[in-house]
Amino acid sequence: MSGLFGALDISGSGMTAERLRMDTIANNLANANTTRTAAGGPYRREEVVLRSASGGMGMAGGAGGFSLDLSGGGGVEVAGIVQDRTPFKQVYDPGNPDANARGYVLMPNVNAVTEMTDMITATRAYEANTTAINAVKGEAQHCLDVLR
Amino acid sequence: MGLFDVTSAALEVALRGAEAQQTAISNNLANANTPGFRPTSVSFQSALADALQTTPNDATAVSTVQPTESTDPGIMRTDGSGVDVDRQSVELAKTQILFDTVMAMDSKRLHTLSQLITSAR
Numbered sequence: 001m002s003g004l005f006g007a008l009d010i011s012g013s014g015m016t017a018e019r020l021r022m023d024t025i026a027n028n029l030a031n032a033n034t035t036r037t038a039a040g041g042p043y044r045r046e047e048v049v050l051r052s053a054s055g056g057m058g059m060a061g062g063a064g065g066f067s068l069d070l071s072g073g074g075g076v077e078v079a080g081i082v083q084d085r086t087p088f089k090q091v092y093d094p095g096n097p098d099a100n101a102r103g104y105v106l107m108p109n110v111n112a113v114t115e116m117t118d119m120i121t122a123t124r125a126y127e128a129n130t131t132a133i134n135a136v137k138g139e140a141q142h143c144l145d146v147l148r
Numbered sequence: 149m150g151l152f153d154v155t156s157a158a159l160e161v162a163l164r165g166a167e168a169q170q171t172a173i174s175n176n177l178a179n180a181n182t183p184g185f186r187p188t189s190v191s192f193q194s195a196l197a198d199a200l201q202t203t204p205n206d207a208t209a210v211s212t213v214q215p216t217e218s219t220d221p222g223i224m225r226t227d228g229s230g231v232d233v234d235r236q237s238v239e240l241a242k243t244q245i246l247f248d249t250v251m252a253m254d255s256k257r258l259h260t261l262s263q264l265i266t267s268a269r
Contacts, residue, residue, distance in 0.1 A: 005242050012238035019234060133241060140245045147252045 007136045013053065013075030014129040020078055021048045021122040025115050032110040035098045043108040045084035053077040084109055157211040158200060159254045165192030166247040168215040173240045176231050184228035187220045187236070 024046050034043035053074035086109045094103035169190045176187040192215035203209040223230050 008238045008242055012235050015234035016232055133238065137241055137245065144249055144252055147256065
């Protein structure tokens with residue numbers, strides 16, 4: 001959809017993406033001490049990879065006989081959720097059933113501080129998108145006031 | 149400009165369509181946490197545009213345009229639900245703007261008509 005509501009769709013895709021980032025961060029924090037997974041071994045931190053969606057929104061220009069590309073972006077889309085390949089933490093805990101022969105347990109490569117800062121950026125990015133939506137809504141309302 | 153001309157018929161269809169869209173979005177949002185729920189969307193714009201193009205002067209034909217409901221493809225989450233709360237909110241904002249616009253046009257037209265009637269007295 002282009003035209004008046006194009007910006008709303010773009011901001012909506014941003015909100016969806018940031019919500020998924022938030023879900024992933026929450027999952028990382030929830031599994032910060034998980035030593036067993038279906039794939040075996042401790043939990044591996046996950047990260048959302050975003051990419052810009054190809055155009056299709058915006059408008060086709062061409063006023064005055066020259067070609068003008070006015071097509072904006074098509075918002076954002078999720079390219080995938082990838083695993084963080086950084087090494088696991090080793091914690092000395094001989095009493096743990098998952099400890100190795102030397103008494104060390106492999107713990108997830110989740111850093112609570114990193115997750116917290118990521119959570120702040122995800123929240124702020126979400127807020128930015130809602131602000132953009134409200135701005136476009138206000139614009140449309142002002143346009144409507146001309147009609148009244 | 150007549151009382152029941154093609155423009156007022158088109159505005160009525162648009163109002164009905166916006167209302168149906170609003171109902172569908174409310175239903176989708178209400179079922180945002182229902183496992184396996186597939187959201188629906190309502191469209192009437194293309195049918196209305198077609199009717200206005202094929203029968204530009206037939207108010208009755210234009211007024212028979214009905215909004216069509218379709219189920220959205222794609223599953224978003226592992227619980228099988230396809231409801232994206234953010235997208236639905238955006239759709240709700242769009243529908244509200246559309247409804248307000250059509251309503252403003254309709255009341256403007258009726259206001260003009262009533263002024264005509266008053267001045268004819």
